[in-house]
Structure formats: structure tokens, C-alpha cells
Amino acid sequence: MNLTPEQKTVGRRNFLKALVGTPALVALGTNAATRQPPSGGPVKAALIGTGDQGRLLLGQCRKEFIDLRALCDINPNRLDRATSVLVKNGWAKPRHYENWKEMLKKEDLEAVLIATPLWMHSEIAVGCLEAGKHVLCEKMMAWDVAAAQRMLAAAEKNRRVLEIGYQRFYNPMYQAAYENIILPGLLGEVHFARLVWHRNGSWRRTEDPPPHFDPKPWGYADWDHLLNWRMYRQYSGGLLAELGSHQLAVANWFFNSQPSSVYATGGIYQYKDGREVNDHVYATYTYPQGRTAIFTSIQSNKFDHYSEQFMGTKGTLILRGEAEAFLFNEDDSRSTSVEVSKQTSKPVMDASESLKADAAGHPGAAATAEKVDRAAAYGLEIAGFCSAIRSGAPLRCGPQRAFNAASACILANESAAKKMVLAIAS
């Protein structure tokens, strides 16, 4: 969704207007549980999988909530890089492990964060849950439905917290939109959600392997299979799993429902480089009560960026790039934006002479700094997970919603392969 500056202005204004008069701006902060460190002290934890996503999580860990003691990865270079993230943030150097089972045996842990390639999620998560650890596992939940079911069952059997990394559920902007726009019904009757994640790039990583590194014992045919695991069906669910499941989880959340069927198409149209997952994906999800969500993810054009859009009889809500919210009322052109920042001892704003408009006549940037941003949602997610462990505070996403999103995305891939409409079991 590419909005003109004028449309953005209108949309922001309306987003705010929609929030007007609603006393429960829950959203604009976070769950109280994620703001105060839980009693019982930080949760003793380790991270398995120290790639890009793992490092992103490490960068958002707060010591009041979590005591990170160990990192585990089969790639020693990634372990070193992740360690430097922690050390840079003032953490003690964590212990390193190559094998997660060995780590569980040797370390005194209460919880494990998992950010490995998708195909390993279930095996590791179930192993950790069986060992009595709480688990925060990156999305998508698991490679197939049976594996996701095993995770649900293991969490229940062992009475452990299992949260899946759908950080939008912890993002104040999404909370604001849900609590103050969706719940009160300000969009009217919503029959259509458009889920868009468009990029123009190969999605392919380039990186040298560590010296004398052999990924075969870990199940990867060669270095490229490990590095670019997202490209290969054996490990990955492709764009639907990596991108679509985030957005479908939001559609399910806002629709308070889950799709009953899916029809998907797609193919490898742009990057015929040996990859096995589609680089263009189009999935139509049918929900009960006449609702539809259409997810499109293309890798040949980035004009639309990424957003979730909800079209109702009274208005359109657009959540763009996990950072901006816009509301367009059907019969009103006004709009306002709302943002949140933390109170600090620094000045609330910096005054200066009037800043000149840019070449297009748009005003200078905001005077205030440090708005709650996209990355902060990961920190709130980890804090929420730790609070759930300590105090039983409810999870914002939780494994059942994650399961629903995963099973719908897994079936969408199947639908594209079989060229059939598939029913999704509720």
C-alpha cells in the first residue's frame, strides 16, 4: 500500500480520531506485566539459533526480565556475532553450545528462546518443554501441522509457557488499533482484509562458511542449504511461513476468527536460481460470516511495501510497516496520528526556528524523538513471556493463535501445490 503524503495525513488524523473518547488506551502502553520486572527475578534463559532473528531478539532483551546465560548454534561465526551483541549491551559473555541437548543438560535454565530454521522448531521446542523449560519460539510455529500439534501437546502436558514470536501482538500500535478501533466496531462491517508484503529482491543471503565447517551432520546438504534454508522446502515454508503467517495472525486476531478455507497460487517466476519455494504467492482465505483475507507476497516489486489493511463499511484501517497506523473514514476526510514515547529525564522536545518544508512542501520532521518503534515490540514480547512465566500473566499471542495461523499458512502452500481449494480444520 503506497500512500501519498496527503493520504497519510488524512489517515493518521483519522486513526487518532478513532481513538478519541475511548478510555482504554491500553494499547498505547503495554500490558502492565511487561513494564514492571516480575517478582521472582529475571528468568534464567538461553537462545538457540543465533542468526539474524536471534540477534534481533538478543538486542531487545532486558536484564530485569531475563538472565541470558548461554547461546547455542551450529555455526560458530554466528555464536561470536551474537555474543558481541550481548557484550556490547553490557551482558556477561554467555557460554556457547553447538548442541542444544547438551546445553539443556549442562545449564540451569528456566526458559529457552528458539530462533532456528523452521524445520527444527518443533523438535527443539518439544525437547525443551519435555525438559521442563518454558519456550519462546520464533514464528512460524512449525513446519507442518503435526509438528505444531506436538508443540501444543508438550506445553500442555508439561504445564509450561509456550509463546510464538508474533511480535505484532506486543506492538503498542497494533494494541491501540485492536482495543480502540476494532473492538468498538469503528470500521463497521468488515468483509475484507488485504495483507500485503511486497519486496524486490532475491531473499538470498551471501556469507562465507566458518573454516572447515560441515553442515551435513546437522541435516543440511551443503552450506547454501543452511545459509539459505528459507529457499528450500525441506526446511522452510517460504514466504507464507516467514511473512504471511505474521499477517494472517493479525487478520485472525482482528476478525476474532480463523479461515475456513484457502486457495493459493504462485510460482517461481523471477528467481530461477535453484530455490524450491515460490517467489510470488497469492493466497485467498475465506472466513465465516462473509469475510475474506487476501495475502500477496511478491519479490519483483516493492512499491506496496508491507501492510495489513482492514476494509469496513465505515472505514479503512491500514497498519503499515509495523510502524505507522492510518484510518480513513468512509465519509470524512480528517485524520490525526498518534504515537507513544517513553518518559525520560531528557527534554520532551527540541525547539528551533521553523524548519523549512521539503521540496514537495511537506513539513519538517517531528520535534520529539524516540517513539516506541517496531523493534521495541520484540522487547515487550520477551518481557511478556517472562512475566507469564513468573506471574501467570496472559500471553498476548499464545500457542493456539499461533497454531491457527500456522495451519492456515501450511495449507495455503499445499493449496498452491495441488491447485485446489482446501478446507482448514477448526
Next chain:
Amino acid sequence: MRTFNRRQFLSFAPAAQRALSGYWVHVAREAMACRFEVTLPATEPRGIAAASFALDEVDLLEAQLTVYRDDSEVSEINRNAAEGPVEVERGLFELLSLSKQLHRETDGAFDITAGPLIRCWGFFSRQGRVPDSAELESARRRVGMSQLWLDAARRSVRFAKPGVEINLGSIGKGFALDRAAARLGEHGLRTALLSGGRSSVVALGGDQGGWLVGVRHPHQPGCRLATIRLKNAAMATSGAGEQYFVAGGRRYGHILDPRSGVPAHGVAGATVVASSGAVADALATAFFVGGADLAERYCRNHHQVLALLVPEDPTDQPQVFGSHRGAAIEAISIDELKTRVSLIP
């Protein structure tokens, strides 16, 4: 879509309010070619609603005061007031009267009739150029508060001759913030920081002595000249570091001295704290034009005005004049040396 009734919805509130402590909410809208923002404690349950109403006020005032729309009340005055008296809305009449008073008090350094000069220097269309002497003379003949006749009894305005025009660009934002702040007050809000384009600020209430606001150094972008704590006070900053053009090797800033008709020089930045946004805005412009002499004289003769001037010559020190009960300069940067100066009596 599942819809909750109001009672169910309200049941979310208490936990929500706890969750919100420690956060500010920034409610913003684009108006007057800049960003208007209201910052509130996130715990204020009616805060966003009130801020939205306050910003509605800014929208209304822009529609009334702008010279960039033909259908504004000010455009109508500019079109018709040379022909005969034009009756104006009460608030606008008060603003015109205040402008006339401030013009007198600043020895003409603040002047809302500088519109013809702004046009002939190309700043109206944001394409600066040096006018020839005939153009400049022609514009100057149409500038001056003596060209503006106000009739309080009939609440009307009349121009002395055709070609006169008013431009409220140097007072409008502060005025709009004053009115927006009043709307917040009507909604029961006692703590908020309102700003328009960074340059105009109105502080309502504020814990721990008030709202801490930084002032950027006009010579060193990215550095703070000072931090000031504001409580129930307004602050405005004028400068020409951002809006200027260069011609024939000379730099021409966008703030014109209405008395000479040429861009003001000598001051790099003027920040003024006063009791209203409109006055702070006007005085910041006036002191930028009139320099330290005017600022010193004005602050000596008027209580509750604080001015912070940075001379154009980077080797000269910033100067502080006067004081305001709602403003404390907490830190000021002089030659990299940060000294703590409290100007609250």
C-alpha cells in the same frame, strides 16, 4: 466483527491506565505547513480526545488566518479592506489589535503588514530573489502599521491604500497554540505540551517544575544551546538558518526588517519565553530583527518576558535578558562550557 458494549469496553480501563504510566502520547496533525503536536501523559484518560479537539481548533484557525488560501478571512481582508472597512471575527480582531500593540512596543520590528515585502523578496512563494530598488520602494510604501486602521467599535479593519496586505506568519502559530491550549483546558486537561513546527511551544502545567524543552543551537545544528523548564508559559524561536537564499555571494534570510525592507541581520537565533504563544512568537521575530538593543530595552520595560539571543557572529556569546516565572534555564552551552543558571527569582 465482534463489538463490545460500552460497559464491557470500560472494564478494560483500569489495567490499561496502569500500563500507560511512564509513557507520553504524542497527538499530531499537519497544519500551517508544519507539524502541530500535543504531548500528554499517556495516563490521561481523555487526553487524546481533548488533543484532537485542540488540533481541530488549529485547523479552524489556519483556515481563517492563512494567506495561502483565497477563501480565508485574512485573504478576504487583503482583497477588500482597501475598498472599505471589513468586519472581522472577534478572535481575529483581538489578534490584529495585539499585533498593533506589539508593533508599537517593539519600535516597528514586529509588523504584520510586511506582506508586500515578503512577496517582493520571493519568500511568499519560497523562491527567494533580490528585488530591484523600484520594486522594493513600491513594496515599502505599502508596509507599516499606519496603513492598518482598526475600528474597535465596529470590529472592522481597513487599509489606508490599495496593495496593503497582512500576513500573520510571525504570530499565527503561537496564537493557534494559545487557542488550542484553551480547548485542552476546557476539557479538563492541566498538563500538556503543545508545539507548532518546533518553533512555537506552549507548556500547560507539568510535573517537577515543568516541561523540559531543549533549544537547538543556531550555529551548531544537532547541538543544544540550552534546556529550559517551562510551566504555564509559552516559548518561540526565530532564526534564518533554515529559510534563506544566496545571491551574488550574499546570504539573505527570510525574516525581513519591516523598517528597512531588507533581511534582518546580526542575530542568528532569538528565543523568547512569554505568557502567551502569540506574544512569544511576535517577540521572537521582533528581537531577531531588532537585536540585543531591542530585547534589552523591551525586557527592562516589560515583566515576564525572557529572551535568549545568539548573535550572528559565532565568536560572540549568547545573551539572556529578562525573566519569566514559568521558565528556568537549566543549562546553557557557552563555549562548550555548560553552566547552570537559574533565572527563577
